[in-house]
Amino acid sequence: DQQVKQNSPSLSVQEGRISILNCDYTNSMFDYFLWYKKYPAEGPTFLISISSIKDKNEDGRFTVFLNKSAKHLSLHIVPSQPGDSAVYFCAARAMDSNYQLIWGAGTKLIIKP
Amino acid sequence: SAVISQKPSRDICQRGTSLTIQCQVDSQVTMMFWYRQQPGQSLTLIATANQGSEATYESGFVIDKFPISRPNLTFSTLTVSNMSPEDSSIYLCSVYQGNGYTFGSGTRLTVV
Numbered sequence: 001d002q003q004v005k006q007n008s009p010s011l012s013v014q015e016g017r018i019s020i021l022n023c024d025y026t027n028s029m030f031d032y033f034l035w036y037k038k039y040p041a042e043g044p045t046f047l048i049s050i051s052s053i054k055d056k057n058e059d060g061r062f063t064v065f066l067n068k069s070a071k072h073l074s075l076h077i078v079p080s081q082p083g084d085s086a087v088y089f090c091a092a093r094a095m096d097s098n099y100q101l102i103w104g105a106g107t108k109l110i111i112k113p
Numbered sequence: 114s115a116v117i118s119q120k121p122s123r124d125i126c127q128r129g130t131s132l133t134i135q136c137q138v139d140s141q142v143t144m145m146f147w148y149r150q151q152p153g154q155s156l157t158l159i160a161t162a163n164q165g166s167e168a169t170y171e172s173g174f175v176i177d178k179f180p181i182s183r184p185n186l187t188f189s190t191l192t193v194s195n196m197s198p199e200d201s202s203i204y205l206c207s208v209y210q211g212n213g214y215t216f217g218s219g220t221r222l223t224v225v
Binding site: 042 | 114117119122144146153154155156157158161169205207209213214215216217218219221
């Protein structure tokens with residue numbers, strides 16, 4: 001039972017345009033969501049997070065939107081840059097989960113020059 | 114945030130042998146997690162290793178196969194025992210501090 005789903009295994013975007021990565025979840029107990037970026041041969045690095053009490057969080061080129069009623073979140077990257085090419089993971093944490101994260105399968109973002 | 118040194122970065126091992134992966138953290142952290150990432154899949158939590166208590170294993174993972182040590186607040190090891198080709202994965206350690214989660218660089222294990 002996949003509680004966190006990233007349905008797009010890959011996404012190709014032109015440099016300078018907006019990249020939108022999507023994530024759906026099923027567990028209504030999730031109250032904290034995170035996005036990580038992962039390059040090959042490296043561990044995931046934190047990008048941005050959002051608490052369930054908010055519907056938007058912005059940090060520079062990165063914005064995360066949360067739609068609780070739809071159990072959907074998205075990461076917007078504007079403008080997309082070549083260095084953004086990586087695998088992006090969505091993760092979620094439930095209340096009283098002992099800080100354990102549940103991860104999506106990742107979306108490989110390719111920024112074309 | 115914490116900085117984690119994870120070793121080895123990669124290894125190729127014979128089936129039936131064991132490999133111990135080490136994670137050294139540059140600060141004291143209570144909560145540490147070990148993950149496995151099989152090719153093309155998400156990160157799967159193996160166990161939570163908090164100092165001062167026995168590791169807590171997730172469904173599908175057992176201590177005999179994945180023994181964990183957590184001797185202090187800055188260090189932990191995960192051993193992959195009696196390896197088979199199905200154990201070929203990336204293994205990652207992670208810590209949680211109040212300002213978020215940090216990951217080691219991962220160990221890419223290939224079992225032949």
